[in-house]
Amino acid sequence: MPELPEVECIRLTLLPHILDRSVISVEVLWERTLSGISSAELRHKLVNARFTDAVRRGKFLGLVLHTGGYLVFHLRMTGKLTVQPVIEERDKHLRMTILLDNDRELRFVDQRKFGKVSWADDEEEWVRIADVGIEPLSADFTPEALSTICRGKRARLKAVLLDQRLIAGLGNIYCDESLFRARLHPQRPCGDLNENEIERLHAAIQSSLRKALQNGGTTLRDYMDGDGRPGTNQNHLLVYGRAGEPCPRCGHVLERLKVAGRGTTFCPQCQK
Numbered sequence: 001m002p003e004l005p006e007v008e009c010i011r012l013t014l015l016p017h018i019l020d021r022s023v024i025s026v027e028v029l030w031e032r033t034l035s036g037i038s039s040a041e042l043r044h045k046l047v048n049a050r051f052t053d054a055v056r057r058g059k060f061l062g063l064v065l066h067t068g069g070y071l072v073f074h075l076r077m078t079g080k081l082t083v084q085p086v087i088e089e090r091d092k093h094l095r096m097t098i099l100l101d102n103d104r105e106l107r108f109v110d111q112r113k114f115g116k117v118s119w120a121d122d123e124e125e126w127v128r129i130a131d132v133g134i135e136p137l138s139a140d141f142t143p144e145a146l147s148t149i150c151r152g153k154r155a156r157l158k159a160v161l162l163d164q165r166l167i168a169g170l171g172n173i174y175c176d177e178s179l180f181r182a183r184l185h186p187q188r189p190c191g192d193l194n195e196n197e198i199e200r201l202h203a204a205i206q207s208s209l210r211k212a213l214q215n216g217g218t219t220l221r222d223y224m225d226g227d228g229r230p231g232t233n234q235n236h237l238l239v240y241g242r243a244g245e246p247c248p249r250c251g252h253v254l255e256r257l258k259v260a261g262r263g264t265t266f267c268p269q270c271q272k
């Protein structure tokens with residue numbers, strides 16, 4: 001599932017392809033990929049409109065039109081968004097395609113069909129749809145801000161990190177990586193963290209996300225950027241998906257447990 005770094009890489013790679021391009025036509029091949037809008041309405045909003053920007057909040061991607069509207073994507077499990085020459089063969093899981101005025105198509109492919117495409121008429125509506133917490137790579141995300149989020153909460157640390165309403169864009173991969181880097185057990189009650197631990201966790205979240213961005217995202221199965229290229233961060237993960245292998249820090253065998261319903265890999269030695 002694409003998390004913050006993957007959605008950001010898609011945004012960055014799509015932008016040069018769509019910027020100042022106008023929409024010629026819209027084809028929806030799976031109507032239920034749309035949320036809150038019909039394909040006829042979407043066509044009406046998009047045809048002849050011109051893309052002016054691409055923005056992101058958490059795992060939401062918004063492609064901005066000159067009309068002020070936002071074409072909103074949430075890729076969920078297997079959604080992919082790429083720009084390809086119109087002559088290129090279509091994927092059999094293509095759900096929607098938008099023909100641009102340069103003989104290229106913005107294609108939304110989604111094998112598992114959990115991904116959603118929606119529409120916001122203006123920025124206010126975009127903010128309402130992409131209703132998520134603080135951006136962990138923004139200047140607002142300070143150790144103090146993280147401390148405020150954690151204060152008084154009895155919930156498990158990992159459950160709090162996964163909660164999109166609190167911190168935007170972290171999923172299973174970057175939660176496990178961040179907790180390992182911070183040397184914190186995923187089941188610790190969140191409110192118990194001291195100042196030093198908060199600072200470690202803050203630095204760990206930012207460094208695991210930045211590293212993934214530098215590596216073009218993590219491709220485990222499906223993820224690819226807007227150019228159709230996989231990332232390389234899967235080769236640099238410290239613990240995620242490595243249960244049974246030795247801890248890269250201390251050599252103890254990495255273990256797996258379930259926290260907040262999600263498979264979680266950690267080092268019982270380093271993350272007490």
Ligand SMILES: [Zn+2]
Nearest residue numbers: 247250267270
């Ligand atoms: Zn260890």
